[in-house]
Amino acid sequence: MNALDNGSSVNTDAVDSFADESLFRSFAEDRSWEPEWMADLRKESWECYRAYRAPVHKDERWRFSPQARLSLSAFAPPSGTNDETASVIDSSEENLKEKGVTCGLFDEVLLNNPTVLECLSKLKGPNLGADNVHFLAQAFSGHGIVLHIPKGVILEKPIMVRHFAPPDGQIRFFRTIMILEEGANATLLETFISPNNQDASVVCSAANVVANSSARATRILVQDLNRNSSFYQLDTKRACRDAGIRCCSLHLGSAQSRFENLAVAAEEGAEIDLLGLSVGQGKQLFDQRTRQLHLAPNGRSDLLYKNALLDQSKAVFSGIIKVEEQAQQTDAYQTNRNLLLSPEAEADSLPGLEILANEVKCSHGSTIGKIDDEPLFYLLSRGISKASAEELLVNGFLDEVLKRLNDEEIADLLREHLKGKFSR
Numbered sequence: 001m002n003a004l005d006n007g008s009s010v011n012t013d014a015v016d017s018f019a020d021e022s023l024f025r026s027f028a029e030d031r032s033w034e035p036e037w038m039a040d041l042r043k044e045s046w047e048c049y050r051a052y053r054a055p056v057h058k059d060e061r062w063r064f065s066p067q068a069r070l071s072l073s074a075f076a077p078p079s080g081t082n083d084e085t086a087s088v089i090d091s092s093e094e095n096l097k098e099k100g101v102t103c104g105l106f107d108e109v110l111l112n113n114p115t116v117l118e119c120l121s122k123l124k125g126p127n128l129g130a131d132n133v134h135f136l137a138q139a140f141s142g143h144g145i146v147l148h149i150p151k152g153v154i155l156e157k158p159i160m161v162r163h164f165a166p167p168d169g170q171i172r173f174f175r176t177i178m179i180l181e182e183g184a185n186a187t188l189l190e191t192f193i194s195p196n197n198q199d200a201s202v203v204c205s206a207a208n209v210v211a212n213s214s215a216r217a218t219r220i221l222v223q224d225l226n227r228n229s230s231f232y233q234l235d236t237k238r239a240c241r242d243a244g245i246r247c248c249s250l251h252l253g254s255a256q257s258r259f260e261n262l263a264v265a266a267e268e269g270a271e272i273d274l275l276g277l278s279v280g281q282g283k284q285l286f287d288q289r290t291r292q293l294h295l296a297p298n299g300r301s302d303l304l305y306k307n308a309l310l311d312q313s314k315a316v317f318s319g320i321i322k323v324e325e326q327a328q329q330t331d332a333y334q335t336n337r338n339l340l341l342s343p344e345a346e347a348d349s350l351p352g353l354e355i356l357a358n359e360v361k362c363s364h365g366s367t368i369g370k371i372d373d374e375p376l377f378y379l380l381s382r383g384i385s386k387a388s389a390e391e392l393l394v395n396g397f398l399d400e401v402l403k404r405l406n407d408e409e410i411a412d413l414l415r416e417h418l419k420g421k422f423s424r
Contacts, residue, residue, distance in 0.1 A: 106143055
């Protein structure tokens with residue numbers, strides 16, 4: 001019986017090997033080549049993990065979520081040596097070096113151009129419940145992608161990256177650092193996949209996206225791991241003056257996923273679009289926690305998450321828009337739509353507002369329902385099979401999110417990932 005069949009693949013009584021001092025010391029010794037500031041950051045993060053106290057049962061940040069399914073206790077921490085390929089960059093953009101662009105794997109950049117990563121100690125996690133996992137990502141990460149775009153540089157083609165899950169019984173921490181200087185423009189597309197369909201492992205993606213003044217950053221994440229896997233996505237976005245960030249996450253795989261997303265409109269005129277799609281089958285769990293934080297006037301944020309759930313799959317959404325007192329003239333929206341394609345599928349939705357300014361436009365909404373009978377009857381009356389008719393309607397339901405990318409080439413690529421996910 002695999003993790004998808006039984007709803008969990010973890011032994012919550014296992015010893016916490018991540019807190020083992022000798023293990024961490026061995027990891028640090030294997031990475032003695034790193035700059036001193038990085039070693040200090042790892043040690044500080046590891047000590048924060050050791051001091052961390054797990055959330056209590058009534059912690060709102062874990063409401064409706066079966067925490068045991070997302071436990072890391074049964075998985076082995078990574079070693080400090082990277083002896084296999086965990087990420088591959090595929091970029092058709094030419095002359096990146098001539099443009100002053102830093103684009104490389106995490107360890108390569110840390111070894112050859114460490115000054116680009118000195119900002120790591122200032123980059124925080126989303127702080128939406130899985131703080132312990134973020135501490136571990138800071139302490140044990142050795143994989144991922146670093147993309148730094150200098151002032152005024154515009155990349156016409158997306159940077160494509162494939163990340164691979166670790167072998168059976170292991171966990172792998174990936175860091176994504178995407179920083180765009182003033183007036184820059186770039187798109188990053190990351191895909192997480194498993195080398196096979198059998199291994200039970202954990203993947204954690206901890207990302208920081210920073211768009212400085214007037215920059216435009218787009219990040220797409222596709223999670224298509226095998227269904228014995230667990231996945232953590234811990235994202236923090238920060239948009240500065242007149243900057244724009246657009247992010248889209250497509251979750252198809254894993255037995256259980258936890259997605260935390262903090263989006264900060266930090267300076268005047270910042271704009272952030274947050275898009276999400278999840279398609280659940282079997283007993284898959286998608287646990288989504290978001291926070292749209294407005295710190296300055298004339299900002300805009302818009303969140304649209306859609307979940308299509310078959311069989312006994314489950315989605316949990318909990319999001320809040322917070323507008324600080326000084327963030328007047330804010331426009332902020334939050335929408336969560338859930339389509340139940342089985343009487344046993346389940347969705348919980350908790351949108352919320354915390355408004356401290358008095359001149360704003362803010363709203364939130366959520367829906368949980370099944371396919372409308374009228375359009376389904378129309379398609380059936382035209383000789384289309386029920387399975388094909390349902391797939392057409394579900395694709396139409398999801399396509400609203402893809403159209404908001406304003407990039408038909410990338411939208412078509414994501415549609416390819418969605419093909420065949422609704423067959424039963």
